[in-house]
Amino acid sequence: xxxxxxxxxxxxxxxxxxxxxxxxGGDLFHENRPSRSTLVKTIELFTKYCMxxxxxxLQVLSDQAINFPSTGSANFEDPNYN
Numbered sequence: 001x002x003x004x005x006x007x008x009x010x011x012x013x014x015x016x017x018x019x020x021x022x023x024x025g026g027d028l029f030h031e032n033r034p035s036r037s038t039l040v041k042t043i044e045l046f047t048k049y050c051m052x053x054x055x056x057x058l059q060v061l062s063d064q065a066i067n068f069p070s071t072g073s074a075n076f077e078d079p080n081y082n
Contacts, residue, residue, distance in 0.1 A: 003028050011049035020057050
């Protein structure tokens with residue numbers, strides 16, 4: 001079975017049911033350095049199913065400036081991503 005087919009099925013189900021979060025417990029990235037094609041396919045699926053105008057209800061409780069030093073916040077809080 002293709003792991004990307006399963007991943008897309010989960011993302012589609014999450015989108016249809018307006019899920020706030022998906023916890024991936026599978027083996028999509030089973031290598032320490034995934035191939036470029038693996039990264040591209042993953043980004044394509046996230047873009048297709050996860051980006052949009054719907055507000056995110058997740059909240060980061062830790063100091064984001066410490067945990068995300070390059071941007072100062074989690075990417076889901078960036079209006080250009082969500």
